[in-house]
Amino acid sequence: MSQDNRTASVRSIRSRFRAIAVLPFAMLFLAAGGDLLRQRGTTEPPLRIPTDVAWTRETLAIISRGDGFRGLLLARRCSHCHGEEGFSNVSMIPNLAGIDRSSFWKQMEDFKSGKRISAAMQEIATRSSARDSADLAAYYSILPTSSDSQDERSFPQAMRDPSRASMAIELILFGDGRRGIPPCQACHGPVGSVKGAPSLTTQNADYLLEQLNHFANGDRANDINIRMRSIARQLTDQERTALAEYYGAGFGPDTRAW
Numbered sequence: 001m002s003q004d005n006r007t008a009s010v011r012s013i014r015s016r017f018r019a020i021a022v023l024p025f026a027m028l029f030l031a032a033g034g035d036l037l038r039q040r041g042t043t044e045p046p047l048r049i050p051t052d053v054a055w056t057r058e059t060l061a062i063i064s065r066g067d068g069f070r071g072l073l074l075a076r077r078c079s080h081c082h083g084e085e086g087f088s089n090v091s092m093i094p095n096l097a098g099i100d101r102s103s104f105w106k107q108m109e110d111f112k113s114g115k116r117i118s119a120a121m122q123e124i125a126t127r128s129s130a131r132d133s134a135d136l137a138a139y140y141s142i143l144p145t146s147s148d149s150q151d152e153r154s155f156p157q158a159m160r161d162p163s164r165a166s167m168a169i170e171l172i173l174f175g176d177g178r179r180g181i182p183p184c185q186a187c188h189g190p191v192g193s194v195k196g197a198p199s200l201t202t203q204n205a206d207y208l209l210e211q212l213n214h215f216a217n218g219d220r221a222n223d224i225n226i227r228m229r230s231i232a233r234q235l236t237d238q239e240r241t242a243l244a245e246y247y248g249a250g251f252g253p254d255t256r257a258w
């Protein structure tokens, strides 16, 4: 055998060997790929956990230890958006004055973990430790919600269409049993309260409408037990607007008497 022929046959053996060596891997790969494709077609998507926050004794202890004075100092990072007195001058940004502490704290944790998505809040929340958020919650919760002529709050906003008021009142006081919608006031006050459900009576209309829309289309999905998503989905566009504008006008039932 000439040198050339020998090299050629070695090459061909090698390449055949390579093909044989690669074959089992290729088969495994194809089999696994097929499995993946089949799984995608037939099984449900993995269950998404709405939040990492659970209302345990430990969580409530962290929140109740919040130091309002330290919160006041930390709030300097927040006031250009949420207002010096916890009332924003833009209706799209939420008011924080008088906010329920647990609700505030949960939202900060959810922004941090990405369970609630917000370009404005994620980085800020990431820089706040659980203790910082408890201190901030303590501070904002004690800010008064009564009106103040000194600041530039955008709240309250007049209803764009006051004829929608009766639609909002109906849902706030009674809900709609036929569609399985409980009254808003049963969870948001003053009739009842659910842990983590903030009062809506001093909240801005544009912000409320955006949140209701986000719950309805699933862009906001951090509510435990899908409580708000299942309600918002049932509401018509008109009802969501009516509710947001009614609360935003300051007409919501008074929750200060809790």
Ligand code: HEC
Residues within 6 Å of the ligand: 074, 075, 077, 078, 079, 080, 081, 082, 092, 093, 094, 104, 105, 107, 108, 117, 118, 120, 121, 124, 128, 136, 198
């Ligand atoms: C750049 C403006 C900006 C700054 C600064 C800012 N926020 Fe916010 N914040 C927002 C916006 C906008 C939202 C609404 C997010 C959304 O669209 O879901 C929000 C939402 C929140 C909420 C949720 C309120 C609710 O009712 O669910 C909390 C709590 C909050 N911010 C706390 C803070 C704290 C505490 C700071 C300072 C450490 C801060 N924010 C600084 C813009 C800001």
Ligand code: HEC
Residues within 6 Å of the ligand: 094, 106, 171, 172, 181, 182, 183, 184, 185, 186, 187, 188, 194, 195, 196, 197, 198, 200, 203, 208, 211, 212, 222, 223, 224, 227, 228, 231, 243
């Ligand atoms: C079964 C209890 C329940 C009922 C009834 C309910 N909510 Fe809620 N709602 C919640 C809870 C709990 C949250 C807080 C979700 C979270 O953890 O982020 C919430 C959050 C909200 C928010 C977001 C507030 C914010 O500051 O970010 C809006 C807006 C809202 N609800 C509007 C309504 C309206 C309007 C109704 C009546 C049609 C209603 N809800 C009825 C429990 C309820």
